[in-house]
Amino acid sequence: xxxxxxxxxxxxxxxxxxxxxxxxxxxxxxxxxxxxxxxxxxxxxxxxxxxxxxxxxxxxxxxxxxxxxxxxxxxxxxxxxxxxxxxxxxxxxxxxxxxxxxxxxxxxxxxxxxxxxxxxxxxxxxxxxxxxxxxxxxxxxxxxxxxxxxxxxxxxxxxxxxxxxxxxxxxxxxxxxxxxxxxxxxxxxxxxxxxxxxxxxxxxxxxxxxxxxxxxxxxxxxxxxxxxxxxxxxxxxxxxxxxxxxxxxxxxxxxxxxxxxxxxxxxxxxxxxxxxxxxxxxxxxxxxxxxxxxxxxxxxxxxxxx
Amino acid sequence: xxxxxxxxxxxxxxxxxxxxxxxxxxxxxxxxxxxxxxxxxxxxxxxxxxxxxxxxxxxxxxxxxxxxxxxxxxxxxxxxxxxxxxxxxxxxxxxxxxxxxxxxxxxxxxxxxxxxxxxxxxxxxxxxxxxxxxxxxxxxxxxxxxxxxxxxxxxxxxxxxxxxxxxxxxxxxxxxxxxxxxxxxxxxxxxxxxxxxxxxxxxxxxxxxxxxxxxxxxxxxxxxxxxxxxxxxxxxxxxxxxxxxxxxxxxxxxxxxxxxxxxxxxxxxxxxxxxxxxxxxxxxxxxxxxxxxxxxxxxxxxxxxxxxxxxxxxxxxxxxxxxxxxxxxxxxxxxxxxxxxxxxxxxxxxxxxxxxxxxxxxxxxxxxxxxxxxxxxxxxxxxxxxxxxxxx
Numbered sequence: 001x002x003x004x005x006x007x008x009x010x011x012x013x014x015x016x017x018x019x020x021x022x023x024x025x026x027x028x029x030x031x032x033x034x035x036x037x038x039x040x041x042x043x044x045x046x047x048x049x050x051x052x053x054x055x056x057x058x059x060x061x062x063x064x065x066x067x068x069x070x071x072x073x074x075x076x077x078x079x080x081x082x083x084x085x086x087x088x089x090x091x092x093x094x095x096x097x098x099x100x101x102x103x104x105x106x107x108x109x110x111x112x113x114x115x116x117x118x119x120x121x122x123x124x125x126x127x128x129x130x131x132x133x134x135x136x137x138x139x140x141x142x143x144x145x146x147x148x149x150x151x152x153x154x155x156x157x158x159x160x161x162x163x164x165x166x167x168x169x170x171x172x173x174x175x176x177x178x179x180x181x182x183x184x185x186x187x188x189x190x191x192x193x194x195x196x197x198x199x200x201x202x203x204x205x206x207x208x209x210x211x212x213x214x215x216x217x218x219x220x221x222x223x224x225x226x227x228x229x230x231x232x233x234x235x236x237x238x239x240x241x242x243x244x245x246x247x248x249x250x251x252x253x254x255x256x257x258x259x260x261x262x263x264x265x266x267x268x269x270x271x272x273x274x275x276x277x278x279x280x281x282x283x284x285x286x287x288x289x290x291x292x293x294x295x296x297x298x299x300x301x302x303x304x305x306x
Numbered sequence: 307x308x309x310x311x312x313x314x315x316x317x318x319x320x321x322x323x324x325x326x327x328x329x330x331x332x333x334x335x336x337x338x339x340x341x342x343x344x345x346x347x348x349x350x351x352x353x354x355x356x357x358x359x360x361x362x363x364x365x366x367x368x369x370x371x372x373x374x375x376x377x378x379x380x381x382x383x384x385x386x387x388x389x390x391x392x393x394x395x396x397x398x399x400x401x402x403x404x405x406x407x408x409x410x411x412x413x414x415x416x417x418x419x420x421x422x423x424x425x426x427x428x429x430x431x432x433x434x435x436x437x438x439x440x441x442x443x444x445x446x447x448x449x450x451x452x453x454x455x456x457x458x459x460x461x462x463x464x465x466x467x468x469x470x471x472x473x474x475x476x477x478x479x480x481x482x483x484x485x486x487x488x489x490x491x492x493x494x495x496x497x498x499x500x501x502x503x504x505x506x507x508x509x510x511x512x513x514x515x516x517x518x519x520x521x522x523x524x525x526x527x528x529x530x531x532x533x534x535x536x537x538x539x540x541x542x543x544x545x546x547x548x549x550x551x552x553x554x555x556x557x558x559x560x561x562x563x564x565x566x567x568x569x570x571x572x573x574x575x576x577x578x579x580x581x582x583x584x585x586x587x588x589x590x591x592x593x594x595x596x597x598x599x600x601x602x603x604x605x606x607x608x609x610x611x612x613x614x615x616x617x618x619x620x621x622x623x624x625x626x627x628x629x630x631x632x633x634x635x636x637x638x639x640x641x642x643x644x645x646x647x648x649x650x651x652x653x654x655x656x657x658x659x660x661x662x663x664x665x666x667x668x669x670x671x672x673x674x675x676x677x678x679x680x681x682x683x684x685x686x687x688x689x690x691x692x693x694x695x696x697x698x
Contacts, residue, residue: 004519011511018509107345116349118535118565130545137518140543143511212539213508214532214565218346222508222532254512257503274500278478282504 016250031237041220047203076199370621
C-alpha cells in the first residue's frame, strides 16, 4: 500500500509539473500584462505541432525541440504585436472575446495545414526506457524527464524574475506600468518579450505533452481548464503560486482518481461508492477551487504588488 | 384590365410552380448527411464523408438511378445543433433522406425530427439501445450496430478463451456503462475492478499504476477517439503492452493507428467489419479508397458507404418514385445490396443481423500496422433489444 501511494504521488507530481509549465506562462502574462489569454492553449498546440514537424524535417529530436520552441516564441510575439496590443487598455471581456477568436483561428489553421487526424509524436529513443523504482515497479523514463524539466524551468524562472535586470523590469512593469515607461524603459518591447516568453513556455508544455497525449487540433483546450484552476488556486499572476497550485492539483486529482472509490467504499455501500467515486474524483479539483475561492479569494500565494 | 393581367400572371406563376415542382423532385434525389465535421472529432466525419463520396462515385454519380444532390451538415457533437441542421435540411433543402450521425445522444434527438416529418432516416454509426428496442421506428434504419453488440462479442471471446481476472476501464458516461454491460452479458469470468474515468481524460498514468497493483490477467478498455490514442501511448510507455494483453472495443482503429503506430501492435478489438474482409464489394471499396485518399478506410466510413447503397437499393425498388415511402421501407427491409461486411440482413427492428470478428493489430512485413481478422466470434448476431421493438 505504501509503495502504491508513493507511485501515485509520483504520478501526481508529474501531472502537476505538466500543469505548471502551462500555468507559468499564463500567470506571467496575466500578472505582468493584466491580460486574460484564453489562447494560451493554442500556443501549447502550436508548440506540439511545430516540434513534430521540425523533428520529422530534421530527423533529430533535439533540433526539433529547439526549432519548435523558437517557432512558438515567434508565433507568440507575432500574436502579441498583431492582435493583443490594442487590447491592453480595454477591459477583460474584450480580451476574452479576441483570445477566444484566436483559439478558433489556430484550431482551424492547424487543421488546414496538418489535417484533423491526430499526429504521431514520439519522444527521443534515449528516453523510451524505464526507471526501476525501489517499490519494485517501473516508471517511464520520459515522465521522469518531464519532472526534471519542470524543476529546471521553475528554478530558471525564479532566477530570471528575482535576480536579473529583465526580471526587475518585469516586476516593475507589473507594479506600475506608467512609471516604468516614464523612466525610459521600452514597455511595449518588454510586453512583447514577456508574451513571447510565456508562449514558449506553453510551447514547451505542448512539445513535452506530444508523446504522451494527443497531438490534434483543439488539444490545448482540454488542459486549459485545469490550468485555469491552478492559477486561481495559486493566486493569479504569481509564478510561485502556479508551482504550488499545479503540484496540489496534480496530486489531488491523481490521488482522487486512485483512492477515492475504495475509500468511499469503506464509508458507504460499495455499489454507491462505485457510482459516486468516479463522479466525485472528477469534481475534486473544482471543489478545491471553490474552497480556496471561499476562504482565500486572492489565492494561496497572491502576486506581490499586483 | 389590370386585375385580369394580375390574375393571369399569378396563374402563370402558380402553374409554373405546380408543374415544375414535382417534375424537378422526380428528377433528382436529395440526401442530407449529418456528422461531426469540426473540432477534434471532425476527423470521423471526414472519413464518413469521403466514403459517401466514394459510394456515389461507384454508383456513377447517381443514387437509385437518379442524379443526387448531397447536403452535409455539422452537428458539432451537440444534439440541439443536430436537430437544427436536420430541420434546415428538411425544410429549406427539401431532402428526401437523412443519413449519418456518430453520437447516440445526437441521434436520439434527430431521429424523431426526421421520421416525424415522414422521411426515412438511415443511421450510419450511433447505436443507441432505445432505437433498437422500445423506441424503434419503421422509418429508421441502421447500417451500423447496436452499442452493446461489439462488447458482447469481446465478452464471448474472453469467456471462450478462458481469460479470467480482467481489469475494466471505460469513461464515466452512458456509452461507457453500456459497453461494460454488453461485455458482462457474455463474459462469465471474474472482473478484478471496473474503473470509470472522466470523459475526455488525458492522463491515464494513475489508472495504469492502479491496474498494475491489482495484478489482472488482461485489460478490457473502451476509450474511443482521443482518449484511446492517449491510453494506448501511455500503456505502451508503462511497459505493459506485450506483458498484459489488452482487449478493446472502439479504441484501436484506422484513425488511431497512424497516431500511435507501434503502441497499437498486438492489441485486440472486436468488430463487424475490417479492411481485410474478403468480399468483392469490400475489396473494391478498400482499394479505391486507398487510391483516392491515400489511407485505409475506417468502419465509420464503411457504414456510411453502406448507407448510400441501402438508399440506392430502395430507390431502385420503387423505380425512382420518391413519394412511395412505404415501398422504399419494404425494399430496405430486404437489405438488397452488397454490404461491405458481407452477409447482411435486417432484423424486425431495422438493425442489422451480422457477424462479429476478432481483430488484432499487426505489423505487416512492409512495416505498416493494420487490423487483421483472426476469427469469427458471432455469426448472424442479433442485438439484445429487438424483442422490445413493437413496430407499427
